[in-house]
Amino acid sequence: MKESCRTIFRLITYRQLFPVNRTANNKCFVVTKRHYSTRERIDTCSRRGYASEACSLSLKDVNVQNYIQKLASSSNQISEGHNYNSSAVISRIVKEIFVKQNELEELKTLSEDPDFREIAAKDALKINEELENLGEEFFKSVLEPEPLDHNDVVIEVSAGIGGQEAMLFAQELFQMYQYFASFHGLEVSVTKYDETEIGGIRQGFATISGIGAYRIFKFEGGVHRVQRTPKTEKSGRIHTSTATVAVIPLPTEIQVVLAPQDLKYEPKKASGAGGQHVNTTESAIRLTHLPTGLSVECQMERSQIRNRTLALQMLRAKIYEKELQSQNSKMKQTRKLQTGLAGRSEKIRTYNFVQDRVTDHRIGISVFNLRGILDGTEYLNDLVEKLHEYDNQERILQLFTEAS
Numbered sequence: 001m002k003e004s005c006r007t008i009f010r011l012i013t014y015r016q017l018f019p020v021n022r023t024a025n026n027k028c029f030v031v032t033k034r035h036y037s038t039r040e041r042i043d044t045c046s047r048r049g050y051a052s053e054a055c056s057l058s059l060k061d062v063n064v065q066n067y068i069q070k071l072a073s074s075s076n077q078i079s080e081g082h083n084y085n086s087s088a089v090i091s092r093i094v095k096e097i098f099v100k101q102n103e104l105e106e107l108k109t110l111s112e113d114p115d116f117r118e119i120a121a122k123d124a125l126k127i128n129e130e131l132e133n134l135g136e137e138f139f140k141s142v143l144e145p146e147p148l149d150h151n152d153v154v155i156e157v158s159a160g161i162g163g164q165e166a167m168l169f170a171q172e173l174f175q176m177y178q179y180f181a182s183f184h185g186l187e188v189s190v191t192k193y194d195e196t197e198i199g200g201i202r203q204g205f206a207t208i209s210g211i212g213a214y215r216i217f218k219f220e221g222g223v224h225r226v227q228r229t230p231k232t233e234k235s236g237r238i239h240t241s242t243a244t245v246a247v248i249p250l251p252t253e254i255q256v257v258l259a260p261q262d263l264k265y266e267p268k269k270a271s272g273a274g275g276q277h278v279n280t281t282e283s284a285i286r287l288t289h290l291p292t293g294l295s296v297e298c299q300m301e302r303s304q305i306r307n308r309t310l311a312l313q314m315l316r317a318k319i320y321e322k323e324l325q326s327q328n329s330k331m332k333q334t335r336k337l338q339t340g341l342a343g344r345s346e347k348i349r350t351y352n353f354v355q356d357r358v359t360d361h362r363i364g365i366s367v368f369n370l371r372g373i374l375d376g377t378e379y380l381n382d383l384v385e386k387l388h389e390y391d392n393q394e395r396i397l398q399l400f401t402e403a404s
Contacts, residue, residue, distance in 0.1 A: 058132075058135060059097065059132075059135040061400070064400055066400075067142075067399070067400050068094055068097060068138075071090065071091075072094050072095075090138070090141050090142060093134055093137055097134050097135075097138070100127050100130055100134065103127055104124060104127055104131075107120045107123055107124045107127070108120075111124070139396055143395055143396065145215075148249040149218075150213075150215070151213065151249040151250055151251070152209040152210070152249075153207075153208050153213045153216075153217050153218075153247060153248065153249055153250055154205060154206070154208075154246075154249075154250055154313075155174075155177050155204075155205070155208060155246075155248075156203070156204070156245070156246040156248065157170050157177070157201070157204045157243060157244070157245050158204075158245075159201065159202050159203070160243050161241060161242045162240065163241075164196070164199075164200060165228075165230050165241040166200075166226075166241040166243060167199070167201055167202060168199055169200075169224075169226040169241050169242075169243050169351075170200060170202070171199070171200045171204070173245065174206070175376075176375075176376045177206065177208075177376065178206065178376070179375060179377065180376035180377075180380055181208045181210075181216075182376075183376055183381065184210070184216055186208050186209060186210035186213055186216070187208070187209045188207075188208055189207045189209070190204070190205070190206045190300055191206065191207055191298055191300055191310045191311075191314050192204060193300065205314060207310075207314075214250075215388075217247050219247075219384065219387045219388070220245050220247050220348075220384075221246055221247040222244075222245060222346045222347065222348035223243075223244055223245075223346060223348065224245060224348065224350075225240060225241070225242050225347060225349070225350045225351065226241050227240050227351070227352045227354065228352070228353035229353075229354070238354060242347075246321070248317045248318075250313070251316055256319050256320050258289070258315070258319075262290050263289060263290070263312075263315075264287070264288040264290055265287055265308065266285070266286040266287075267283075267284070267285060268284045268286055268297075283299065283301070283303065283304045284297065284298065284299035285297065285298050285299070285304060285307045285311045286311075287311040287312060287314075289318075292322065294315060294318050294322070295315075298310045298311040298314060347361060349361065351370055351374075352370070353370060356369065358370050358373045358383070360383060360386075360387070362387070363386060363390050365383070365386060367379060367382075367383055
């Protein structure tokens with residue numbers, strides 16, 4: 001248990017993520033400069049409740065043993081659901097696990113002899129360490145990448161409850177995701193930016209392209225809440241506002257086929273700020289999908305041809321979103337972390353400016369560096385990776401439970 005949870009406890013690694021000293025309470029955990037032992041990380045993990053199940057994962061678990069026995073009984077079961085390379089790795093690990101477990105059984109017999117008891121104990125300790133390492137490698141190997149992880153992604157940020165303050169917050173989130181995309185070397189194309197006259201945005205769309213784009217952003221969908229004192233508030237009261245984020249994996253032309261006869265293009269004049277072409281030339285486009293009635297508009301580019309291309313991309317994503325929602329409603333959702341669309345109405349995160357705190361409610365973790373999160377660099381990346389680590393543990397538990 002002591003070392004086999006090393007991978008699991010990267011979920012609560014105490015690094016530069018918490019640069020200030022604060023007092024721990026029952027709502028969040030924080031860290032001082034002293035070193036935290038593995039035992040303390042286990043205790044903290046259990047108190048918070050978001051990783052207590054994952055901490056119990058080991059090769060000695062009955063469900064894990066049953067799963068390994070099934071894999072060992074048939075090579076076809078190993079290859080099922082895994083590609084050739086991962087199947088070979090899993091086969092090797094399973095064989096090594098059985099070899100080490102047999103060696104342990106032999107050492108138990110040998111330890112009954114007083115003359116060999118001490119040597120057997122030392123050898124058993126070494127083999128147990130090797131088994132723990134094999135367990136970590138096994139848990140990593142059984143998880144296949146999810147099918148949409150390498151897709152490009154459309155991020156939609158909309159102002160929620162809170163009026164002007166919600167629009168300002170939506171703008172900050174939209175910028176945060178653009179910064180975060182740049183941090184990962186991804187390409188960002190803003191397809192809609194509905195800016196208000198006194199600051200903020202009502203809604204913003206951005207297409208983010210690059211390897212692993214959807215994987216990076218898939219846990220950002222949901223309701224984001226901000227708590228702060230607006231600049232216009234004279235009494236100093238803290239206001240609560242919200243913004244909604246939708247994360248849509250961008251489909252390929254093969255995944256969503258749009259027949260030309262099902263599309264209606266309507267040129268229109270661009271509106272808002274933007275220079276001489278605004279309200280004078282018909283560079284903007286409204287595109288409607290006649291069978292579904294879904295409609296999108298695009299006026300980000302001066303070229304109507306370019307706006308047609310972007311509008312088609314947005315419409316394809318909208319149709320794909322609708323299909324995914326239909327699929328999700330038919331499937332039983334067992335994972336706490338919902339990706340993309342499934343968590344659209346769920347409150348996932350709070351940004352408290354007064355306390356300089358960002359709390360992710362799904363895994364119960366708080367980061368006391370709000371500006372670092374909004375900058376979209378390593379602080380946000382650390383938080384996102386913790387979400388992935390938690391999700392991996394849920395997937396592993398679900399895999400073993402279903403196999404038992």
